[in-house]
Amino acid sequence: MDETWTSRDLPVLTAIVEVFERTGRVMRPTEIVEQSGLEADQVEAALRALEGEEPPFITKLERRASGGISLVGKPTGHARRAVGAWPTPESIADRLVSALDEAADREPDPERKGWLRKTAAYLGNAGRDLAIEIGATAINRQMGM
CATH class of the missing domain: 1.10.287 (Helix Hairpins)
Incomplete structure (x- = not known):
């Protein structure tokens, strides 16, 4: 199995924190794609991987009826510490x-x-x-x- 934290999940988490810092609101996955420079399918996979983390990295994920992610909630303190925005x-x-x-x-x-x-x-x-x-x-x- 390939390691995904540094190549996919961390860049997506960093993008979530950056988008929220810039806008102050929840975001669509397309905003994370733009901020991270990753492909939409990579962002979707990272969001699925980050979703079950405890303590949580993001407050919520809203899904379409098809199962795709439509809205990403704000980052938690755990997310901010993981990307270096808050101290550990x-x-x-x-x-x-x-x-x-x-x-x-x-x-x-x-x-x-x-x-x-x-x-x-x-x-x-x-x-x-x-x-x-x-x-x-x-x-x-x-x-x-």
């Missing part, structure tokens, strides 16, 4: 490690530079779970949780 604990952890590396590059004090490098190396490797936990805490605080 992992993406925040990656940004934290990058920020520490960049701070080390700019730091003139050799001792502080060393500590920044060591911290970045730890959080990027053995301490990755801790960095992800920090990312999750940051997201939860931003959401008021």
Whole structure:
């Protein structure tokens, strides 16, 4: 079986988020075809694949009597995180490690530079779970949780 996430499903999901961001409304599959550059049958197949995901990627799919998809609902937070429009604990952890590396590059004090490098190396490797936990805490605080 061929892998479809990167070649079909993710581009369709990205197009759904982009169309919704631009228009603020639910969309027809033809709009997703235009945004993604994929063929209509590929978009239809991706929508069928994305439909059953839990948590859901889209709020609803409306179908014609023939079974074809006529309307695609708005993207969920799960969809926005999957395409990188919203942060995940992992993406925040990656940004934290990058920020520490960049701070080390700019730091003139050799001792502080060393500590920044060591911290970045730890959080990027053995301490990755801790960095992800920090990312999750940051997201939860931003959401008021």
